[in-house]
Amino acid sequence: MPITFNEAAKSFKLTAKDTTYVMQVAPGGYLAHTYFGKALPDDDLTYLLRLTEPPFTPETNDRDRSSYMDCLPLEYPCFGVGDYREHVFSIVDENGATAADLRYNSHKIYDGKPVLEGLPATFANDPSEAQTLEVTLEDKVAGLEATLIYTAFTNLDVITRSLIVKNAGTANVQLTRVYSACVDFDNDEMDMITLNGSWARERHPDRCRLRRGKQSVDSLKGEPGHQYNPFTALCSHNADEDSGEAYGFNFVYSGNFVSEAETTQFGRTRFVMGINPVDFGWLLEPGESFTAPEVVMVYSDSGLGKMSRTFHDLYRNNLIRGEYRDKRRPILINNWEATYFDFSTEKLVQIAEQASKLGIEMLVMDDGWFGHRDSDNSSLGDWFVYEKKLEGGLKALVDKVNSFGMKFGIWFEPEMISPDSELYRAHPDWAIQIKGRPLTMSREQYVLDYSRKDVRDYIYGMMRKILDSANIEYIKWDMNRQITEPASNALPKERQREIWHRYVLGVYDLMNRLTTDYPYILLENCSGGGARYDPGMLYFSPQIWCSDDTDAIERLKIQHGTSLCYPCSSMGAHVSDCPNHTVGRQTPFATRGHVAMVGTFGYELDVTRIPQEDRDAIPAQIEEFRKYNPLVRTGDHYRIGNMFEDNTWDAWEFVAKDKSEALLEFVQVLRRPNMHSRRIRLKGLDPDAYYYDESAPDKKYSGAALMHAGVIIPEQWGDFRSVIMHFIRA
Numbered sequence: 001m002p003i004t005f006n007e008a009a010k011s012f013k014l015t016a017k018d019t020t021y022v023m024q025v026a027p028g029g030y031l032a033h034t035y036f037g038k039a040l041p042d043d044d045l046t047y048l049l050r051l052t053e054p055p056f057t058p059e060t061n062d063r064d065r066s067s068y069m070d071c072l073p074l075e076y077p078c079f080g081v082g083d084y085r086e087h088v089f090s091i092v093d094e095n096g097a098t099a100a101d102l103r104y105n106s107h108k109i110y111d112g113k114p115v116l117e118g119l120p121a122t123f124a125n126d127p128s129e130a131q132t133l134e135v136t137l138e139d140k141v142a143g144l145e146a147t148l149i150y151t152a153f154t155n156l157d158v159i160t161r162s163l164i165v166k167n168a169g170t171a172n173v174q175l176t177r178v179y180s181a182c183v184d185f186d187n188d189e190m191d192m193i194t195l196n197g198s199w200a201r202e203r204h205p206d207r208c209r210l211r212r213g214k215q216s217v218d219s220l221k222g223e224p225g226h227q228y229n230p231f232t233a234l235c236s237h238n239a240d241e242d243s244g245e246a247y248g249f250n251f252v253y254s255g256n257f258v259s260e261a262e263t264t265q266f267g268r269t270r271f272v273m274g275i276n277p278v279d280f281g282w283l284l285e286p287g288e289s290f291t292a293p294e295v296v297m298v299y300s301d302s303g304l305g306k307m308s309r310t311f312h313d314l315y316r317n318n319l320i321r322g323e324y325r326d327k328r329r330p331i332l333i334n335n336w337e338a339t340y341f342d343f344s345t346e347k348l349v350q351i352a353e354q355a356s357k358l359g360i361e362m363l364v365m366d367d368g369w370f371g372h373r374d375s376d377n378s379s380l381g382d383w384f385v386y387e388k389k390l391e392g393g394l395k396a397l398v399d400k401v402n403s404f405g406m407k408f409g410i411w412f413e414p415e416m417i418s419p420d421s422e423l424y425r426a427h428p429d430w431a432i433q434i435k436g437r438p439l440t441m442s443r444e445q446y447v448l449d450y451s452r453k454d455v456r457d458y459i460y461g462m463m464r465k466i467l468d469s470a471n472i473e474y475i476k477w478d479m480n481r482q483i484t485e486p487a488s489n490a491l492p493k494e495r496q497r498e499i500w501h502r503y504v505l506g507v508y509d510l511m512n513r514l515t516t517d518y519p520y521i522l523l524e525n526c527s528g529g530g531a532r533y534d535p536g537m538l539y540f541s542p543q544i545w546c547s548d549d550t551d552a553i554e555r556l557k558i559q560h561g562t563s564l565c566y567p568c569s570s571m572g573a574h575v576s577d578c579p580n581h582t583v584g585r586q587t588p589f590a591t592r593g594h595v596a597m598v599g600t601f602g603y604e605l606d607v608t609r610i611p612q613e614d615r616d617a618i619p620a621q622i623e624e625f626r627k628y629n630p631l632v633r634t635g636d637h638y639r640i641g642n643m644f645e646d647n648t649w650d651a652w653e654f655v656a657k658d659k660s661e662a663l664l665e666f667v668q669v670l671r672r673p674n675m676h677s678r679r680i681r682l683k684g685l686d687p688d689a690y691y692y693d694e695s696a697p698d699k700k701y702s703g704a705a706l707m708h709a710g711v712i713i714p715e716q717w718g719d720f721r722s723v724i725m726h727f728i729r730a
């Protein structure tokens with residue numbers, strides 16, 4: 001049984017594969033946290049609460065309840081009742097007061113996992129995959145009920161959390177902070193890892209020791225942004241890829257977030273995660289409910305590698321949906337870096353024709369096909385075909401591309417509006433704005449008010465017309481700026497602070513309609529590269545454009561960081577032309593292919609113009625991708641090298657679940673003079689089985705030898721060279 005209740009101790013024990021999570025109703029009715037870590041047989045860990053040590057419990061020492069509150073490990077600590085550590089819940093009640101006090105009322109345990117109304121979340125494919133515990137806490141004074149929802153996955157070291165707050169009273173309540181999770185660790189000796197960066201260098205891992213005080217990453221941009229990702233790992237100081245304890249937290253949400261660790265005065269750590277409370281507010285009228293998004297919590301007793309593989313398995317099987325979830329994605333060619341805005345029907349047809357001959361399977365027409373868009377300064381919101389550019393219309397182009405045996409995909413930026421657009425001229429009030437204030441421009445565009453259903457309906461109507469007009473089988477959904485002047489013309493004064501969250505719910509609503517109405521369309525998310533790479537988006541699209549930086553060497557870092565939490569099968573990755581458009585670097589065509597092969601794979605170049613030698617290499621490169629993609633999509637991913645620690649090389653591996661084969665990819669970033677070749681140790685193989693390298697099948701190695709003694713990587717002449725080796729069980 002993954003979830004049990006011990007009546008005598010009033011404790012709940014959640015078992016997720018080899019992980020145990022225990023909480024209990026403590027004196028005073030508070031829901032206390034006792035344990036999160038490696039599996040234990042015990043279900044009563046009351047001794048860890050040290051209730052017999054000062055400051056004692058309210059029952060024995062009510063003169064100092066505040067001290068008790070300030071050191072009790074809690075599942076859902078409220079503001080204003082004695083716990084001065086970071087709180088996860090605060091309100092403004094009908095009298096303007098801000099304290100809240102949630103205490104245990106009831107609970108239930110059931111098979112499966114509930115759906116979160118209007119929000120993406122992980123799911124159980126059938127009820128036996130997970131069990132759920134709902135603990136309802138109540139604040140009698142404010143008339144609130146908070147139902148904490150915990151799901152333990154049976155075969156994965158994963159526990160998820162979310163909650164529903166209901167106004168069960170008779171007066172209005174303003175919610176001012178509703179985080180989704182809090183975990184109190186009985187220890188402050190940990191490192192914190194976050195994924196930080198900027199445009200063109202997203203999700204670089206950053207690791208530091210927890211220090212006194214609070215340390216956090218967050219966003220107030222209306223999306224997670226390039227700078228921080230809604231992921232955090234807390235791990236032991238000695239944790240590396242293969243050993244040590246690691247806890248991973250990921251927020252299934254695509255808007256403003258906070259992820260914070262606080263070390264406390266008593267040598268503990270409180271970790272919290274949720275919607276950013278800055279400028280957040282939600283009015284709950286009697287009978288209304290608010291659902292907080294999900295936090296995924298992963299425990300690993302064997303380092304960061306196992307933590308990542310658990311996230312990958314969960315997201316591949318219990319988050320990503322749709323037709324392409326378990327399928328190889330079509331090999332696409334995208335015209336962005338090939339033409340930018342300067343293309344015509346003829347140009348696209350030339351690219352498609354040439355590409356089809358080389359084995360490429362889909363043409364994606366990127367930005368510039370609508371309104372009168374010749375640069376990024378117009379037409380967002382005018383989702384009708386730019387006939388002057390696309391002579392003959394969209395259908396004729398798509399038919400032509402289809403006639404080469406290729407699929408066709410298209411780019412949209414549905415959340416945006418250009419001041420120079422028919423839409424803006426007709427509905428200037430549809431842009432997010434504060435009446436009377438100038439709108440702040442970014443990439444010469446504004447953000448549409450997606451909290452409004454009429455706005456979403458209108459945009460979706462235009463998109464449908466396009467989608468129904470031709471055989472379109474892929475959409476790249478882009479989002480190229482962030483929110484400013486946060487207010488809505490459609491919300492009453494007392495609900496203005498809801499705009500941020502309502503915006504995200506609006507985006508989810510439209511993505512939901514799109515994926516429901518067009519289930520055969522492959523949706524790829526994008527936000528100026530990878531500014532919205534989060535599990536909320538993965539619920540709707542099985543792949544996300546990792547970064548606008550397509551340079552193979554920069555991608556080593558970006559893809560390494562991304563893999564900490566997100567599966568390689570979700571990483572949009574393309575082979576582009578050289579010198580690279582972001583960094584001007586020249587890398588071998590083969591290396592560009594090997595690095596893009598880690599992800600969804602495709603091309604982003606003018607195939608009619610690249611050097612003949614590169615063009616000639618494409619069919620074999622595609623062959624190689626097709627051969628290894630099943631392993632990349634379904635196997636276990638191991639990071640072997642780390643460019644952040646040694647910038648001369650990188651390596652990673654994919655191992656089949658049954659350990660029958662492994663793909664090793666190695667990149668010699670910088671050539672070392674006067675050195676022996678490098679030895680690399682593989683991971684994840686069956687130590688007792690024998691394997692051979694497909695390119696030299698006569699020599700057999702035991703799995704143990706490959707993992708402990710290693711293999712020799714043939715030395716390469718020059719920088720940025722790559723080598724792949726395929727080991728097969730003999």
Ligand code: GLA
Nearest residue numbers: 336366367526527528529548
């Ligand atoms: C963003 C995307 C790019 C491209 C451009 C088009 O920057 O990340 O891939 O689609 O928009 O304007």
